[in-house]
Amino acid sequence: MHIIYLHGFNSSPQSLKAQETAAWLAQHAPTVTLHCPKLSPHPATAMRRAEELLLSLPADSWLIGSSLGGYYAGWLAEKHGRKAALINPAITPYIDLQRYLGAQRNPYTGEEYVLDDADMQALLAMRLPAPAAGQYWLWLGSADEVLDWQDAARYYRGHRQTIFNGDDHRLKRWLECLPPLLGWAASAG
16 A cells, blocks of 8 residues: 655655654554655645656555645545545635745755745646545544634535544644544545
């Protein structure tokens, strides 16, 4: 089994959640291969790289996306009919990230870059009118301090959702999610 973990905005494969996922899988599911690419801060480039990786893996590979990575994972799952676990996913990043336009510095990598209108247009072009073809399991924290969890719950209504009352954007209870997620990902349909 192959899993692609897509990190969020100004994050990296060194994020705590990505590292926890890798460590848990190594200990509890050593036959699972985790891919956690360093995504470009520019959405068009990030999506191109993530899609190339997905298409290079077996057809039963699935996605985990956190925050902006959840937005990307939703788009890829929809386009390629894959399963995706979405952790506090962004729903309208082309609006939410407007306040970050201009010079940025990734705190994990130190990379400096400029987020601009072309990046917002790339995000808008990835907007799904209504997710249907992919199979999703949302993991939401009701005390998310970054994104409104209810936006994601409404947008992905009809898809499986787990809401942790009082949990935050990082989703501190994430490791509890991995055992049932592996079973779900391995199930047919």
